[in-house]
Amino acid sequence: MAVSVYDVFDGYLVGSRNQTKIHTPDCEAVQSVPLRSLVVFESLEHGKKRGYTPCGYCEGEPMTAAMKGHSVR
Numbered sequence: 001m002a003v004s005v006y007d008v009f010d011g012y013l014v015g016s017r018n019q020t021k022i023h024t025p026d027c028e029a030v031q032s033v034p035l036r037s038l039v040v041f042e043s044l045e046h047g048k049k050r051g052y053t054p055c056g057y058c059e060g061e062p063m064t065a066a067m068k069g070h071s072v073r
Helices: 005-009 044-049 061-067
Strands: 013-016 038-041
Touching: 013 044, 013 061, 038 044
Parallel strands: none
Antiparallel strands: 013 038
């Protein structure tokens, strides 16, 4: 059974070192990002301070739910 980004980083937000978007860990956009390229954020503010912006799909309720550790699937 393959482990997904969601399984590892539930309750956090993630991004890629090669892009500038913040995602929920179950966003399809980050499922293909190699683990070595992932950046983990404790909060949306943490990501924004590092120059990242919210993914258009994840922004709003999905991101709020993800930060509370709830599945948004």
